Amino acid sequence: DAGITQSPRHKVTETGTPVTLRCHQTENHRYMYWYRQDPGHGLRLIHYSYGVKDTDKGEVSDGYSVSRSKTEDFLLTLESATSSQTSVYFCAISEPIRTDTQYFGPGTRLTVL
Amino acid sequence: DQQVKQNSPSLSVQEGRISILNCDYTNSMFDYFLWYKKYPAEGPTFLISISSIKDKNEDGRFTVFLNKSAKHLSLHIVPSQPGDSAVYFCAATLYSGAGSYQLTFGKGTKLSVIP
Numbered sequence: 503d504a505g506i507t508q509s510p511r512h513k514v515t516e517t518g519t520p521v522t523l524r525c526h527q528t529e530n531h532r533y534m535y536w537y538r539q540d541p542g543h544g545l546r547l548i549h550y551s552y553g554v555k556d557t558d559k560g561e562v563s564d565g566y567s568v569s570r571s572k573t574e575d576f577l578l579t580l581e582s583a584t585s586s587q588t589s590v591y592f593c594a595i596s597e598p599i600r601t602d603t604q605y606f607g608p609g610t611r612l613t614v615l
Numbered sequence: 616d617q618q619v620k621q622n623s624p625s626l627s628v629q630e631g632r633i634s635i636l637n638c639d640y641t642n643s644m645f646d647y648f649l650w651y652k653k654y655p656a657e658g659p660t661f662l663i664s665i666s667s668i669k670d671k672n673e674d675g676r677f678t679v680f681l682n683k684s685a686k687h688l689s690l691h692i693v694p695s696q697p698g699d700s701a702v703y704f705c706a707a708t709l710y711s712g713a714g715s716y717q718l719t720f721g722k723g724t725k726l727s728v729i730p
Binding site for chain 2: 506532533535542543544545546547550552553556558560592594596602603604605606607608609
């Protein structure tokens, strides 16, 4: 199993509060990704990173920002959480040689009231 | 507009029989196609992939077939086992620059293998 952890695993917060989710990897992989999974939508890419301080937007990036100051950590921030951001968030990493294949963390279930 | 479609939300199969999960796509520029398996409260797990230049890839009980002219791929599981019960996601990749690929996922098919 790829060494990926996500924290927290569960969080309940209120509308308008900032929230930061953390993804930590022990594989030293260059590429990291944040997805959200919602019923009826599969998984959708929020942001991704191709190196320290190198990030780019995905399909559903509005309302989210990311940061990567170290290879092993990729942070996802909701500056002002909204109820539409209630979802399960997955982090993924990919190997340097096979970047087409991604390996996922266990997920964070976020509820915004 | 959904580029990767899994039109069957669910599928039930008897243990020991073949499970066939289907996926259609619209973008002819996709490079690789992958299947992921997901159990409740866990992250998706990579199962098998196929390059867009191949038409078949096999790994144990799992075989993926790609029909580029029809823009269709399928995952065959033979024989099906109760532990295969999970949600299966079809995904396709597009090169997004800087050595990275973006995955586009279908909505998933829930497979139930009945003992």
